[in-house]
Amino acid sequence: MSTCGQPQFRYTQTPSKVLHLRSLPRECSEEELIELCKPFGNIVNTKCNVGANRNQAFVEFSDLNQAIQMVSYYASSSEPAQVRGKTVYIQYSNRHEIVNNKSPDDVPGIVLLVTIEGVEAGDMSVDVSHLVFSAFGFVHKIATFEKADGFQALIQFTDADAASSTRNALDGRSIPRYLLPEHVGSCHLRISYSAHTDLNIKFQSHRSRDYTNPHLLVNPTAMEGPMQVLPCPDGKKKEPESNMLLAAIENMQYAVTVDVLHTVFSAFGTVQKIAIFEKSGGTQALIQYPDIGTVTVAKEALEGHCIYDGGYCKLHLSYSCHTDLNVKFAISNTSFRCRCQSNYQIPQATLMYPGNSYTTTAAATAPIHTGQVPAQVPTGQMPAWGLTLQSSGLCVSVPGTFPGQTYPMPPGPAYAAAAIPTGFSPYSQGSPVSPAITSMTMTQPNNVLPGGVSPTGYSSACLLWPMILLNSLCLFYTFVMIILSNV
């Protein structure tokens, strides 16, 4: 008959290492929850957004005493527990452990959630993400964002197969070092499925990309970067030596992309940043090297030369008065009409460089052996690692084709020699290209330059497919590098 008349105490009687929190702000994140509770102990599990209003949560401490400390602290504190300034109420749960009976991580989908702890958003561009994840299928969309504990990206594939093989292959692995800034410590990928079914990318920007829609507008705010790198007024052009090369490109008969410039200028050392812009009716570019010496070498070697045979895209080089490009976002493709590239450490392929007697093998040399000035390489020589991957006999999915399909590596370099015409896009050299890719690209007469030389820059009329192919092949290299770096 003891009618205590206070049924609410029922919930606070038995201590539990699981706490029940209510009156949380809407969409309260796990991070915010942990932030609130971690001063009292070790949190081993959480469950957020529960209840009809999704404003309740559970937090499980590793030890009962930790839960007791938290409850008793706020029971006697004059300051209530708060999240985003909203008072939350804490009590012991009537259960003793959190059961996450449906972990969303295990529900397959086409969108992967990728976390890289210790990597900040600025360290990992969308392009690098694209590079890494395209190895297993066509990446449709990418959205990146910064979390309290690191960098996260949502990667959308064509189908669940591509997503799952990517997850299986890359979860727990690391991104090749050369794709990230030097100061980055660990770069282990943690991959789970996202609950998203279709990412809604509104703009192409430094944080998000929709590769299925090349006509999507570039976020105007993201354009600030390239706008800030406009060169000095003409009068100030003749500045003392600097680590920045200003290139005026004359007779722009063919597209000159950051990829092309990167390939050309990487022959002399590591290219850190590239920006292309229009200036007084002409095209100019700024190429940033780590040091003045490299600029000097590149300037002397390339001054007056043409990127393409026949006097096309003639380079006029001078020292820029800038010392550091402020590039706020990076796009490695001209297809978005925003040609600006920062932290350009993506492996590129060989570019025929007529007008000079050698071929730059940027793929093999520039990103990996930084600062190296390669000796002259005979035209047509394969990048060293192209050979390596071919002889390794690995079976991988060839990007740019149907995801999930696997192709055995053709033995030896004969494949490339047989399939690829002279002067074809350098990406094909030393890389196993599916016949579908080869023929498709070859049927683009616009890609073939006088003298049989094909630029890596494509005519603007057919940007999408070449863009995908280029990126995909590039990514394929990266994927192999991931494998190699993990064996």
Next chain:
DNA sequence: AGCACA
């Protein structure tokens, strides 16, 4: 503001 498959 009061206990769970989002």
